[in-house]
Amino acid sequence: xxxxxxxxxxxxxxxxxxxxxxxxxxxxxxxxxxxxxxxxxxxxxxxxxxxxxxxxxxxxxxxxxxxxxxxxxxxxxxxxxxxxxxxxxxxxxxxxxxxxxxxxxxxxxxxxxxxxxxxxxxxxxxxxxxxxxxxxxxxxxxxxxxxxxx
Amino acid sequence: xxxxxxxxxxxxxxxxxxxxxxxxxxxxxxxxxxxxxxxxxxxxxxxxxxxxxxxxxxxxxxxxxxxxxxxxxxxxxxxxxxxxxxxxxxxxxxxxxxxxxxxxxxxxxxxxxxxxxxxxxxxxxxxxxxxxxxxxxxxxxxxxxxxxxx
Amino acid sequence: xxxxxxxxxxxxxxxxxxxxxxxxxxxxxxxxxxxxxxxxxxxxxxxxxxxxxxxxxxxxxxxxxxxxxxxxxxxxxxxxxxxxxxxxxxxxxxxxxxxxxxxxxxxxxxxxxxxxxxxxxxxxxxxxxxxxxxxxxxxxxxxxxxxxxx
Amino acid sequence: xxxxxxxxxxxxxxxxxxxxxxxxxxxxxxxxxxxxxxxxxxxxxxxxxxxxxxxxxxxxxxxxxxxxxxxxxxxxxxxxxxxxxxxxxxxxxxxxxxxxxxxxxxxxxxxxxxxxxxxxxxxxxxxxxxxxxxxxxxxxxxxxxxxxxx
Numbered sequence: 219x220x221x222x223x224x225x226x227x228x229x230x231x232x233x234x235x236x237x238x239x240x241x242x243x244x245x246x247x248x249x250x251x252x253x254x255x256x257x258x259x260x261x262x263x264x265x266x267x268x269x270x271x272x273x274x275x276x277x278x279x280x281x282x283x284x285x286x287x288x289x290x291x292x293x294x295x296x297x298x299x300x301x302x303x304x305x306x307x308x309x310x311x312x313x314x315x316x317x318x319x320x321x322x323x324x325x326x327x328x329x330x331x332x333x334x335x336x337x338x339x340x341x342x343x344x345x346x347x348x349x350x351x352x353x354x355x356x357x358x359x360x361x362x363x364x365x366x367x368x
Numbered sequence: 369x370x371x372x373x374x375x376x377x378x379x380x381x382x383x384x385x386x387x388x389x390x391x392x393x394x395x396x397x398x399x400x401x402x403x404x405x406x407x408x409x410x411x412x413x414x415x416x417x418x419x420x421x422x423x424x425x426x427x428x429x430x431x432x433x434x435x436x437x438x439x440x441x442x443x444x445x446x447x448x449x450x451x452x453x454x455x456x457x458x459x460x461x462x463x464x465x466x467x468x469x470x471x472x473x474x475x476x477x478x479x480x481x482x483x484x485x486x487x488x489x490x491x492x493x494x495x496x497x498x499x500x501x502x503x504x505x506x507x508x509x510x511x512x513x514x515x516x517x518x
Numbered sequence: 519x520x521x522x523x524x525x526x527x528x529x530x531x532x533x534x535x536x537x538x539x540x541x542x543x544x545x546x547x548x549x550x551x552x553x554x555x556x557x558x559x560x561x562x563x564x565x566x567x568x569x570x571x572x573x574x575x576x577x578x579x580x581x582x583x584x585x586x587x588x589x590x591x592x593x594x595x596x597x598x599x600x601x602x603x604x605x606x607x608x609x610x611x612x613x614x615x616x617x618x619x620x621x622x623x624x625x626x627x628x629x630x631x632x633x634x635x636x637x638x639x640x641x642x643x644x645x646x647x648x649x650x651x652x653x654x655x656x657x658x659x660x661x662x663x664x665x666x667x668x
Numbered sequence: 669x670x671x672x673x674x675x676x677x678x679x680x681x682x683x684x685x686x687x688x689x690x691x692x693x694x695x696x697x698x699x700x701x702x703x704x705x706x707x708x709x710x711x712x713x714x715x716x717x718x719x720x721x722x723x724x725x726x727x728x729x730x731x732x733x734x735x736x737x738x739x740x741x742x743x744x745x746x747x748x749x750x751x752x753x754x755x756x757x758x759x760x761x762x763x764x765x766x767x768x769x770x771x772x773x774x775x776x777x778x779x780x781x782x783x784x785x786x787x788x789x790x791x792x793x794x795x796x797x798x799x800x801x802x803x804x805x806x807x808x809x810x811x812x813x814x815x816x817x818x
Binding site for chain 4: 307309311312326327349352
């Protein structure tokens with residue numbers, strides 16, 4: 219589905235908000251693609267993000283995929299709203315290993331208040347790619363306030 | 369529901385596995401309670417774990433709650449299995465702020481292969497406590513292998 | 519959590535809306551309890567509601583539990599809104615057999631636009647009761663329109 | 669993803685099991701397509717399946733989509749197992765109206781014990797089609813027993 223952004227300046231708006239997500243710097247994630255209704259976030263493997271088997275922890279996988287969903291939704295919203303995750307569900311499909319993880323999210327249904335997004339995290343090793351997780355998320359547009367500057 | 373552990377040594381087994389989750393040290397989380405079928409993990413607020421509004425990122429909230437669910441399930445399992453998260457759903461109920469976040473998970477239904485867990489994350493500020501997230505998770509027992517040492 | 523209804527007349531309002539859910543008559547479900555923030559719906563076992571093993575189909579289990587969640591949310595809302603299910607997640611814990619199924623839902627977090635509810639379906643046989651499913655649901659208040667009369 | 673069935677006779681096996689889901693006859697649903705890893709179920713609109721606004725109830729929408737997911741998974745399994753839904757999450761995207769609803773499910777990840785499926789329900793009116801719901805489901809293969817004949 220080709221989406222239309224309500225705000226032409228969506229890309230710098232998404233990038234500026236991502237830059238304020240301090241957790242992304244902490245885990246080493248980067249915003250690698252921003253389109254209207256679709257966002258990609260990449261995370262190089264780091265041993266200090268792992269669970270007990272040496273795989274990247276499901277919560278870290280969810281962190282990049284949740285943000286990718288949120289920003290995919292945000293890219294289609296008007297400039298004067300903030301975005302909050304209402305809820306998501308994630309299935310872990312394969313161990314999150316490999317050189318890089320890449321979260322790719324897209325808008326499934328865009329509404330005035332709620333946006334539903336879907337996305338996957340793939341693991342990349344050399345040229346090979348495997349899906350390690352899939353998510354279905356509900357994201358909400360809320361009026362910006364002093365404590366909710368996007 | 370009072371649960372019975374299949375293995376008397378469940379507490380050191382859970383604590384040893386948690387100690388190998390390197391992401392927990394990275395984010396500063398601690399395993400604060402281990403009972404048969406119930407686990408608690410605490411996370412002091414840190415600005416470097418936040419999203420764009422200064423709240424702890426939903427993915428980090430999910431990281432401690434997913435692990436609490438996994439170890440609640442693991443506490444009831446026999447000693448020779450490893451545990452993997454199949455999937456979870458999380459609702460974010462309030463901004464994750466406050467001095468500490470505490471994830472509390474309990475087993476809802478314990479099966480041979482699959483265990484269903486539920487849990488909440490509360491935010492603590494002074495003596496006050498508010499629920500910031502709730503999760504429903506499915507956890508799987510798998511045979512231990514060299515790459516799946518629990 | 520003890521809840522406060524925004525509208526004293528919530529019980530007849532919930533009962534009138536339930537009476538318009540024609541699927542409830544089709545499957546034989548009854549609204550057995552309405553409190554502020556908590557609703558119960560009962561369904562006698564019927565062989566014509568089953569899946570291939572003779573258990574009540576997961577979708578029918580979800581039908582009564584989704585409505586119980588929706589009406590638990592609706593009971594706390596002002597009189598001039600309609601209610602729609604945004605999404606839910608359900609775990610099936612045991613075969614849905616027995617003489618009766620009873621869906622019990624309660625509000626977990628009540629907001630102006632969104633309400634989060636949780637609930638279980640229990641199977642009753644003689645005096646015994648077992649949980650067969652558990653749900654976490656997000657419900658939305660929307661303005662009433664001609665096509666959305668509650 | 670092109671899938672390979674473990675059992676050449678998957679189509680009659682799926683059709684025979686669907687025919688034993690008595691709820692499908694009760695609601696008027698038909699199995700309209702069976703491929704390896706993909707199943708479609710159609711449901712003509714009926715006023716006696718509706719919620720309070722005259723839309724098909726979310727639980728009925730879930731009934732056909734859950735079965736489509738279950739049979740998409742089952743189509744790839746060996747002939748001697750039974751299939752059970754572990755859990756699913758569904759987002760309702762638009763009112764379930766129109767002449768027909770069609771549930772389309774596909775396997776996302778097929779494992780020995782667990783299979784993850786995704787699917788949509790579309791509403792068809794004349795030649796037009798709109799997505800009304802999307803689901804992510806976890807399905808389990810269990811050994812057949814006398815009470816779990818597939």
